[in-house]
Amino acid sequence: MQAVVKVGEGEVRLEQIEVPKPASGQVLVQVFAAAQNPSDWMKLKRTWPERGVIVGHDFSGVIRELGPDVSSEYRKIGQRVAGFLNACVTVKDGGAFAAYCVADATMLVDLPDDMSFESASTIGLAAFTACQVLWQTQKLPTPLAIAQTPFPILVWGGASAVGQYVIQLAKQSGLQVITTASPQNHKLLESLGADAVFDYRDPSVVSKILAFCGGKPLNTSAVDCISIEESVALVAQCMNDDENSHAHIALVLPVEAKVKHIKAEFTYVYTLLGKPTSDKYAYPALPEHYDLGKWSASLLSHLAKQGILSTIPTRIVPNGLADAQYWINYQEEGKVHAEKIVYRITRSS
Ligand SMILES: NC(=O)c1ccc[n+]([C@@H]2O[C@H](COP(=O)([O-])OP(=O)(O)OC[C@H]3O[C@@H](n4cnc5c(N)ncnc54)[C@H](OP(=O)(O)O)[C@@H]3O)[C@@H](O)[C@H]2O)c1
Known part of the structure; x- marks a missing residue:
């Protein structure tokens, strides 16, 4: 062959x-x-x-x-x-x-x-990576056992192939999906179920995400579908990093997340x-x-x-x-x- x-x-x-x-x-x-x-x-x-x-x-x-x-x-x-x-x-x-x-x-x-x-x-x-970041190290709701009360998940780099599957699986699990992408991809991500889409190149992206979340950093879950130093730093700024943090960042590459209390974990699809x-x-x-x-x-x-x-x-x-x-x-x-x-x-x- x-x-x-x-x-x-x-x-x-x-x-x-x-x-x-x-x-x-x-x-x-x-x-x-x-x-x-x-x-x-x-x-x-x-x-x-x-x-x-x-x-x-x-x-x-x-x-x-x-x-x-x-x-x-x-x-x-x-x-x-x-x-x-x-x-x-x-x-x-x-x-x-x-x-x-x-x-x-x-x-x-x-x-x-x-x-x-x-x-x-x-x-x-x-799609398998999306399942892994949602359900291997985190026990998030699933499309078969959806969230009783919706809570937010931040999906950084939602236009990536991994991101597109994370958005739809998270939405179908009853979560509120906040994501980032270039402006030309916002409509696509909304059609997949994203509740809010922000431009990751906008210098005010973090403050806009925080404002959308009522002025408070997220104390839930994030998936960094890009996992480079720059993206993980921006994701971390959106998440609660104090000593009572329950925040979790799922990483698709083994980049170092400079966080104190947030749990940041890399998983490997294979x-x-x-x-x-x-x-x-x-x-x-x-x-x-x-x-x-x-x-x-x-x-x-x-x-x-x-x-x-x-x-x-x-x-x-x-x-x-x-x-x-x-x-x-x-x-x-x-x-x-x-x-x-x-x-x-x-x-x-
Ligand atoms: N851990 C694992 O086992 C595993 C498994 C699969 C993939 N991965 C890794 O996951 C990453 C994504 O893979 P993929 O196949 O989903 O990639 P992909 O589809 O090729 O990603 C392309 C998209 O990335 C977005 N992007 C690029 N830089 C960005 C940034 N700084 N911030 C936000 N978005 C950005 C772009 O969005 P815009 O068009 O909106 O600008 C672009 O559409 C790769 O590094 C891959 O190696 C890891």
């Missing part, structure tokens, strides 16, 4: 490789569409592994083969699914920028017939796959994270089936995987805004 593989630091090439075989607990998916993430360029920049690993985390497609102990009652050949992989680390774990990939049968999102593969490919890392991570951030297999991963897959399947999971706007690139290097560099240059770069791999009929 054709796959985009790492051939050097930051460098990829479309090569001919073997179709993978599903191992125990896995299925073989024919990839119809794959979406790109910042993780693609970030992991390619690491010096290890040198070459040969497959690139691409997010896929959608059709199950073509069941692994040895996957029951045909549970998963069906021909089933339409989406998911994510811990790509660009080992050849065995595979990658999504390929004609086929193998994936954990329990970590798949079932797709309704009316969701296109292109849209479904954007669920992947971003731990939801239930295996040790052998890459830059080394975690053992964490069964409780795996349980959350499986629960998230079934929640996202449920929301997709109900027609209430809004996927990320797509930019389907014209030459597919042949131009992967160009689009990976494009994302590294910070040019992706409120949309996903999507590669159509097998044309759906």
Whole structure:
């Protein structure tokens, strides 16, 4: 099959490789569409592994083969699914920028017939990360057990793919969603359920958020979907940092938050796959994270089936995987805004 593989630091090439075989607990998916993430360029920049690993985390497609102990009652050949992989680390774990990939049968999102593969490919890392930041280290209300009384959550960088899913999942859990984005994305975020959207480049952004919250810093929850020094400093200024603080900031990158009493925690989406991570951030297999991963897959399947999971706007690139290097560099240059770069791999009929 054709796959985009790492051939050097930051460098990829479309090569001919073997179709993978599903191992125990896995299925073989024919990839119809794959979406790109910042993780693609970030992991390619690491010096290890040198070459040969497959690139691409997010896929959608059709199950073509069941692994040895996957029951045909549970998963069906021909089933339409989406998911994510811990790509660009080992050849065995595979990658999504390929004609086929193998994936954990329990970590798949079932797709309704009316969701296109292109849209479904954007669920992947971003939607599972949204579940993780809301429900792994914090026990916030969920769409299945909503807040009795709404309370605010601050979502910094709401136009990011992670942010778009956090906004809708938090809103569907009964929370009041306050978010930040460039002005051209405010309407999109309101359509996803944001109650208030502020421009993060506005020098008065913090005072405007505090004014919206009745002049008091938030003593609840924030998700910093950008997690750079500058964003976390602004988020921290919106939160209560005195000794009675109950405030929590969820981070998607391991940036240092200069806070005294606020709890700031980084989480790593790949731990939801239930295996040790052998890459830059080394975690053992964490069964409780795996349980959350499986629960998230079934929640996202449920929301997709109900027609209430809004996927990320797509930019389907014209030459597919042949131009992967160009689009990976494009994302590294910070040019992706409120949309996903999507590669159509097998044309759906
Ligand atoms: N911890 C994990 O396991 C995990 C998992 C997935 C992703 N991540 C990380 O999470 C981050 C977001 O990923 P993503 O795929 O959601 O990104 P993305 O969709 O590529 O994010 C692009 C958006 O970021 C917004 N943005 C950029 N700088 C900003 C700032 N200073 N303040 C507020 N918004 C800003 C822009 O908003 P505007 O267009 O409105 O300007 C832009 O639309 C990445 O760093 C990624 O590596 C971590």
